[in-house]
Amino acid sequence: MARNRHHEGAGPSQRQLRVGELIRRTLSDVLNRGDIHDPDLNAMSITVGEVRTSPDLRVATAFVLPLGGKDREAALDALRRNRHELRRAVSKGLTLKFSPEIRFQIDETFDRMDDTRRLLSEETVRRDIDAGDESA
Template sequence: MNLLYSKQPTQRQLVIASSIQQVVSKAFVTQEIYHPNLEDTMMVFPFVKITADLKIATIYVDCLNKDKVKGVLEILKSLTVEIRKLIANKLKLKYTPEIRFVEDTITQKQSNLLRLIDNIS
């Protein structure tokens, strides 16, 4: 079972989620989307989850400096309109999904679980 989805996602959901992840990641690396307060912040977008109707994309965010995550989320939320326009231009979807940003806790849970399994072995 996939940790992000309650039901198995369709191939289309997976492709669109992956495409959104690539567009958003590349936009910050190439500074297509820029915010001065994010200049020295190392952030990654490990997962994107999209609803079955393809109308809402949840982008998971993680930062190297865990203390900055809340501030980064606020900045990303303020950039949502710009990010959505970029996704619309790059992906040419019939409907561009609403974008939401949340802190990635899934990766941390997976790491903790793997550590526990290693300790048992």
């Protein structure tokens, strides 16, 4: 029976983080250089915010966002349509035993930050924050 070194709910390992960042940088470079043979994809400016890898490093999920956050579905479609070519291009820059399957999702981090800013700027929340500062 294989031993599980990590308990359920543990965060990613250092290796997962390192490989995820390497994939993120390599994928960003490939997209910026326009190395993919798809004019629709090359016409887009896509930010790769984060890449998370599975524990066995065989699956990498890239969190992406097109410039300005517009045409999200078109960007996802173009990335997914070219995933095999992207996988080959990214794997050239990696020294892994296996080339990871790359999956794409929209990066919602910026939306959540905007929601948090909007929430913190509401009058009732500001009043509670200011009241908390006075009691300290």
